[in-house]
Amino acid sequence: MKSYGKYIVEVENLTKKFGDFVAVDNISFNVKKGEIFGFLGANGAGKTTAMKMLTGLLSPSSGNAIVAGWDVEKNPEKVKLNIGYMSQKFSLYDDLRVSENIRLYAGIYKIPGKEIKIKINTLLEELGMQDLRKKLVGDLPLGWKQKLAFAVAMVHDPPVVFLDEPTSGVDPITRRQFWEMIYKASADGTTLFVTTHYLDEAEYCTRTSIMVDGEIKALDTPENLKQQFEVDNMQDVFVKLARGL
Amino acid sequence: MNKTFVNIENISKFYGEIKALKNISFSVGEGELFGLIGPDGGGKTSLIRILTTLLKPTEGRAEINGMDIVKDFKKLRKIIGYMPGRFSLYEDLTVEENLKFFATIFNTTIKENYHLIEDIYSQIEPFKNRRAGKLSGGMKQKLALSCALIHKPEILFLDEPTTGIDAVSRVELWEMLKKLKDQNLTIIVSTPYMDEANLCDRVAFMQKGEIMEINPPETIIQEFNEPLYSVKGDDFYHLLLELRKMEITKTAFPFGDSIHLTAYNNINPSELNAMIEERMRIKTETQKISANIEDCFMAKMINTE
Numbered sequence: 001m002k003s004y005g006k007y008i009v010e011v012e013n014l015t016k017k018f019g020d021f022v023a024v025d026n027i028s029f030n031v032k033k034g035e036i037f038g039f040l041g042a043n044g045a046g047k048t049t050a051m052k053m054l055t056g057l058l059s060p061s062s063g064n065a066i067v068a069g070w071d072v073e074k075n076p077e078k079v080k081l082n083i084g085y086m087s088q089k090f091s092l093y094d095d096l097r098v099s100e101n102i103r104l105y106a107g108i109y110k111i112p113g114k115e116i117k118i119k120i121n122t123l124l125e126e127l128g129m130q131d132l133r134k135k136l137v138g139d140l141p142l143g144w145k146q147k148l149a150f151a152v153a154m155v156h157d158p159p160v161v162f163l164d165e166p167t168s169g170v171d172p173i174t175r176r177q178f179w180e181m182i183y184k185a186s187a188d189g190t191t192l193f194v195t196t197h198y199l200d201e202a203e204y205c206t207r208t209s210i211m212v213d214g215e216i217k218a219l220d221t222p223e224n225l226k227q228q229f230e231v232d233n234m235q236d237v238f239v240k241l242a243r244g245l
Numbered sequence: 246m247n248k249t250f251v252n253i254e255n256i257s258k259f260y261g262e263i264k265a266l267k268n269i270s271f272s273v274g275e276g277e278l279f280g281l282i283g284p285d286g287g288g289k290t291s292l293i294r295i296l297t298t299l300l301k302p303t304e305g306r307a308e309i310n311g312m313d314i315v316k317d318f319k320k321l322r323k324i325i326g327y328m329p330g331r332f333s334l335y336e337d338l339t340v341e342e343n344l345k346f347f348a349t350i351f352n353t354t355i356k357e358n359y360h361l362i363e364d365i366y367s368q369i370e371p372f373k374n375r376r377a378g379k380l381s382g383g384m385k386q387k388l389a390l391s392c393a394l395i396h397k398p399e400i401l402f403l404d405e406p407t408t409g410i411d412a413v414s415r416v417e418l419w420e421m422l423k424k425l426k427d428q429n430l431t432i433i434v435s436t437p438y439m440d441e442a443n444l445c446d447r448v449a450f451m452q453k454g455e456i457m458e459i460n461p462p463e464t465i466i467q468e469f470n471e472p473l474y475s476v477k478g479d480d481f482y483h484l485l486l487e488l489r490k491m492e493i494t495k496t497a498f499p500f501g502d503s504i505h506l507t508a509y510n511n512i513n514p515s516e517l518n519a520m521i522e523e524r525m526r527i528k529t530e531t532q533k534i535s536a537n538i539e540d541c542f543m544a545k546m547i548n549t550e
Contacts, residue, residue: 042411043382088409142285169408169437171284171452172543176498183482198438199412200501204481222502233501235412242413 008033008160008191009054013063016049023049025214026063033159036182036192038202038222041211042242047195048164050211054193055162056080068159081109084153084161088168092149094138098129101137102152109156123151143174150181160191167198179204202234210241217241247274250400250431251296256305258291258454265291267454268305273433278426280445281435282542287451289435290330293404296433297327309400323351326398328389330405336378340369340388343377344395351396362391365421383414390421400431407436419444439539450542457545462538469536471495471544472511475503476521478529487525493517496547505540 009031016024024046031037041047052058054067056076065072068082085091092101099120106116124130127147137145146166153161163182167175179201182192186206194205202208202222209219218225218241222234229237251273258266266288273279281289294300296307298318307314312321334343341355344366348355359366369387372380377388386406393401403422407415419441426432426446434445442448443462450457450465458465476497478484485504488497495507508517514531521529536544 042413043409045411165409169285169405171287171437171546172439172539173498173546174284179499180482180485183485187482197409197411197415203501204499238412239416242411 006030006032007066008035008068009037009193010066011054011063012065014050014053014060014065015062016046016053016058017061022214024053024060027211027214027216028063029209029216029219031160031191031193033191034186034189035206036186036194036204038205038208039193039195039211040199040202040208040238041195045211045242046214047211051162051164051193051195055083055085081156082158084156084158086149086153086161086163086166088165090145090149092137092145092152095136097134097136098140098148099124099133101148102155105152105155111156119155123155127151142170143177146170146174146178147181150178154185154190158190160193161185163192163194165195165197167196167201175201199233199235199238202238208234210238212241212244247276249273250275250277251307251309251433253296253307254305256292256295256302256307258288258295258300259303265454266295266302269456270305271449271456271459273431275431276426276429278422278432278434278444278446280442280448281433281451282437282439282442282448283435283451284437286453288454289451290404291454292451293327293402293433293435297325297402298322323396324399326393326396326401328393328401328403328406330408332385332389334377334385334389334392337376339374339376340380341373343388344392347392348395353396355395358395358397361397362394364424365394366391382410383417386410386414386418387421390418394425398430400433401425403432403434405435405437407438407441415441439542440537442538442542450545452546452549457549465541466536466538469541469544471536472508473534473536473540474506474508474512474514474517474531475500475534476506476517476529476531477503478521478527480527484521484525484527484529488521491520491524493520496543498543500539505534507540507544 007030012028014024014027039047053060053072054065056072056079059073067079070078072079102120102123103116106119111119124133167178186192207221209216225237226232229240231237249272254270256266256269283289295302296314298314298321301315309321344355365387369384406418422432447459447461449459485497485499488494488504488506493508493512495509497504497506514533517531518529
């Protein structure tokens with residue numbers, strides 16, 4: 001395991017160009033241990049491209065980023081192995097059982113065979129899903145799938161987890177229960193990097209960044225952002241920025 | 246309500262053992278903007294696919310403007326505009342080619358009905374030679390909506406048009422729906438965003454294939470009768486967990502920068518502050534508040550469980 005400094009994510013002048021189009025334009029920021037970092041932006045603002053670079057899936061055109069102690073350009077495979085990632089489509093296999101999904105990801109993240117069995121049991125217990133271990137994931141309600149996907153993304157105890165619109169489409173209670181899992185993970189010292197289109201959720205973040213046209217146009221605590229833009233909620237901060245007011 | 250335009254009687258849809266819709270009945274008036282609000286898996290898409298004649302109900306029947314959704318499906322398709330949840334256009338055709346394609350299918354031309362879509366289409370017209378696949382999310386929505394309107398439908402169905410769409414584009418889409426409604430188009434729209442319920446004439450709360458309530462949003466809010474408080478304080482997560490342990494607390498949920506607490510009985514906000522301070526030794530700011538639509542939906546979910 002690598003040791004980290006104060007920051008789990010360090011981004012310096014990160015840029016991605018596709019031909020003439022600058023998708024991500026010279027962004028710089030740091031994310032601290034245990035922080036819940038909101039990564040917001042309009043569709044097409046460059047969030048997905050930036051996330052892909054930070055998770056080792058796409059090589060930057062210039063600038064650099066150190067994630068979980070590894071350089072995303074020089075060691076993308078190390079980055080992937082040392083972070084957690086949950087996509088909005090949940091990367092679970094519907095035709096595998098609950099326990100089989102956990103075992104699969106534990107194997108992918110190179111958890112030793114002996115530990116996997118223990119891991120499955122602790123995870124199921126924490127999730128309150130012991131009775132569901134033999135169920136096919138495809139038969140689970142969406143809320144359960146979402147919790148399981150989050151647990152699976154953290155199966156290897158990564159220092160940082162990237163959550164890409166994790167709460168899309170779930171009911172308002174499940175959405176809040178999911179945020180409580182995020183708080184808990186944060187309280188346990190895990191860093192959470194979250195994208196969302198629900199702007200009330202931006203309020204739950206320690207700090208929130210907002211991307212517009214490839215650049216980070218705002219980055220601060222929700223409290224300070226609201227003050228800075230002289231509005232009383234994050235929705236208005238977002239609309240002001242994205243509409244260029 | 247205006248003249249009934251859509252009438253749904255006892256519709257159920259089963260997929261094997263899964264009951265996607267259970268005995269749904271309601272009607273929608275001409276020119277009404279009607280919202281189907283609820284989480285994924287609630288049955289919204291199944292219901293829309295049945296009403297757009299793409300899926301047959303297992304039981305029950307429905308009529309749109311006097312035409313049966315099963316028997317008269319061919320006639321009905323001419324008056325229905327439908328924007329499915331997934332982007333449904335041809336990504337390798339240009340903006341203009343997509344629109345022309347849909348116009349031609351319905352035996353019309355862009356020119357003939359341009360006035361219907363002008364407001365929306367003019368915003369993407371500068372990019373008419375761009376391939377649809379290269380558009381941003383908000384622009385794709387505008388094109389899809391233009392294509393759904395080009396044949397001058399009498400009723401428009403939109404299945405989660407704002408899912409995955411940023412806040413600005415969401416606002417713009419609802420502004421467009423409002424304008425269409427003003428032209429007396431009947432609109433049925435589904436969404437998982439509770440705040441959008443406020444923009445509908447009436448909404449149906451859907452969950453697990455059933456309708457929990459149908460009412461205008463104002464009525465839903467007025468009917469909320471539990472004492473509700475907003476609590477603000479530091480150490481949000483800890484505060485939330487502690488609030489739930491208090492006897493007076495029925496539910497406590499994060500709500501933006503505060504926690505919404507429903508209580509079993511009425512209490513003075515300053516008393517509530519004092520109770521919290523005694524428990525946790527922290528200062529909180531508490532206010533009695535009126536419910537928003539999301540509070541109502543959550544209360545309904547909890548009370549029906």
